[in-house]
Amino acid sequence: MQTVSLGRPAEALFEPAHVQPMDADAGWRQRIELLRANPLATLPDRLFRETYHSGPFMGRQVHYVSGPEEVRSILHENFMSWGKSPLIMRMLKPILGDAVFVAHGDSWKRQRKTVQPTFLKRRLDRFVPLMVEAAELAIAQLDHDGKPIEIHALLNEVTFFIIERALFSTSSGLDRGALREAFEILLAEIGNVRFSDLIPAPQWVPRLMAPRVRRALGVFRRAAEDQINRRRAVADPCTDLLGLLLSVRDEDTGEGLSDTDIRDTLITFVAAGHETTAVALTWAFYLVANDPACQAGVRAEAETVFGAGAPDADQAGQLHLARQVVEEALRLYPPAPMLGRRALEDTQIAGRKVRKGDMVLLAFYALHRHPEFWDHPDRFDPDRWNPDRRPNNRYLSMAFGGGPRACVGAQFAMMETSIILSMVLSRLTVMPTHGKVEPVMQVTLRPKGGMPLRFERHAA
Numbered sequence: 001m002q003t004v005s006l007g008r009p010a011e012a013l014f015e016p017a018h019v020q021p022m023d024a025d026a027g028w029r030q031r032i033e034l035l036r037a038n039p040l041a042t043l044p045d046r047l048f049r050e051t052y053h054s055g056p057f058m059g060r061q062v063h064y065v066s067g068p069e070e071v072r073s074i075l076h077e078n079f080m081s082w083g084k085s086p087l088i089m090r091m092l093k094p095i096l097g098d099a100v101f102v103a104h105g106d107s108w109k110r111q112r113k114t115v116q117p118t119f120l121k122r123r124l125d126r127f128v129p130l131m132v133e134a135a136e137l138a139i140a141q142l143d144h145d146g147k148p149i150e151i152h153a154l155l156n157e158v159t160f161f162i163i164e165r166a167l168f169s170t171s172s173g174l175d176r177g178a179l180r181e182a183f184e185i186l187l188a189e190i191g192n193v194r195f196s197d198l199i200p201a202p203q204w205v206p207r208l209m210a211p212r213v214r215r216a217l218g219v220f221r222r223a224a225e226d227q228i229n230r231r232r233a234v235a236d237p238c239t240d241l242l243g244l245l246l247s248v249r250d251e252d253t254g255e256g257l258s259d260t261d262i263r264d265t266l267i268t269f270v271a272a273g274h275e276t277t278a279v280a281l282t283w284a285f286y287l288v289a290n291d292p293a294c295q296a297g298v299r300a301e302a303e304t305v306f307g308a309g310a311p312d313a314d315q316a317g318q319l320h321l322a323r324q325v326v327e328e329a330l331r332l333y334p335p336a337p338m339l340g341r342r343a344l345e346d347t348q349i350a351g352r353k354v355r356k357g358d359m360v361l362l363a364f365y366a367l368h369r370h371p372e373f374w375d376h377p378d379r380f381d382p383d384r385w386n387p388d389r390r391p392n393n394r395y396l397s398m399a400f401g402g403g404p405r406a407c408v409g410a411q412f413a414m415m416e417t418s419i420i421l422s423m424v425l426s427r428l429t430v431m432p433t434h435g436k437v438e439p440v441m442q443v444t445l446r447p448k449g450g451m452p453l454r455f456e457r458h459a460a
């Protein structure tokens with residue numbers, strides 16, 4: 001890979017907004033309120049200096065980790081000893097069924113092995129024109145004569161456009177409007193943490209679903225089943241993600257996915273891959289808006305690689321600086337800033353004993369800003385991702401998770417974010433507004449109240 005460096009001293013680098021930690025003497029009421037409003041603010045401050053902390057919380061022992069060895073121990077070495085957090089299971093299972101994101105044990109293994117090849121690089125190249133089309137849409141909407149425009153919602157539309165068309169490239173028999181409406185309701189439900197969700201309850205206690213959510217789930221499931229039936233009825237299942245899911249086989253057993261697996265995987269891809277990508281792009285634009293030199297670098301790279309047009313699949317792979325900017329945005333603002341797991345058996349975290357039922361919080365936000373592992377950790381420095389400087393330890397950069405359950409869509413996401421960032425900056429200059437920027441964790445790490453920025457066509 002080519003080395004791209006902007007070569008600036010640390011003092012010249014932009015220091016973007018960070019999460020304000022909770023007061024050390026905050027009472028229980030305040031803590032519980034914060035858990036809902038911004039759980040990241042409740043992370044013990046010491047996680048930014050040490051890499052492990054353990055203490056009781058709401059009747060359970062909770063282990064907090066912010067070091068690569070601890071993370072590796074949980075997500076790689078002992079990954080089968082840990083299940084996804086009860087909160088995540090409670091919120092996601094009613095909608096995602098037993099799809100790969102929530103499945104465990106043999107069901108997860110079988111699905112993961114079958115789904116993984118869908119995301120091979122050579123298969124993803126076919127989605128580049130779709131990503132380019134989405135970037136053109138974004139440019140048309142962002143081009144606002146320098147007036148402030150809220151980009152988080154707008155980028156959500158753009159990444160939804162990509163994932164929905166990547167799943168269903170043909171619209172025969174598909175009511176895209178109804179599907180969009182159903183998805184909106186379902187995604188809002190997934191993102192809605194209720195007080196009752198925070199109370200430790202046995203997993204068999206059902207999470208009540210409002211009638212409109214049940215209806216939306218029905219709309220989506222019927223549409224997906226109809227598309228699956230239509231594709232199965234013809235010889236060519238198409239080369240979109242649905243077509244790939246219909247044709248992939250477990251290389252050992254030769255078995256494919258069941259229709260229910262496929263249906264639930266489709267919604268999983270939307271749930272896992274659309275808001276995460278939109279929020280990554282939102283932070284990337286905020287960072288470059290405050291760093292004109294970096295912006296000029298990305299623009300110059302775009303001009304060299306694809307000129308006044310748009311990248312093809314080969315050129316998309318040459319957008320090195322744009323990718324470095326996205327990687328740095330993912331370090332500073334990991335869309336999933338912490339993950340929870342529950343010990344399914346007695347186990348250990350890098351040699352420390354853990355009992356069955358204990359919880360662990362993998363605090364990627366703290367790991368990504370830990371001074372032991374990063375120079376000037378709170379500064380925006382895309383150069384740290386060039387091949388000469390990027391960290392060797394894979395467990396330092398955790399935006400896509402790690403170990404056997406790492407994100408299957410990481411390459412897809414890197415491709416779409418680097419194409420959109422590069423194409424937008426090749427046509428528009430982005431500038432900050434002067435409002436307060438506050439990162440809050442509301443399922444993903446979002447800017448509180450949105451992210452207004454100003455975009456202007458730059459002089460040719």
Ligand code: HEM
Pocket residue numbers: 084100101102112268269270272273274276277280334335336339398399400401402404405406407408409410412413
């Ligand atoms: C910037 C964008 C993205 C980020 C930051 C992200 C982050 C993550 C993370 C942290 C995990 C691990 C969760 C855990 O271990 O509990 C994960 C898993 C997953 N992601 Fe992504 N993701 C992104 C985009 C996508 C896209 C575009 C797709 C699909 C099209 C996708 C599909 C999945 C799936 C299916 C899993 C579950 C894998 C398994 O459990 O085996 N993600 N993602």
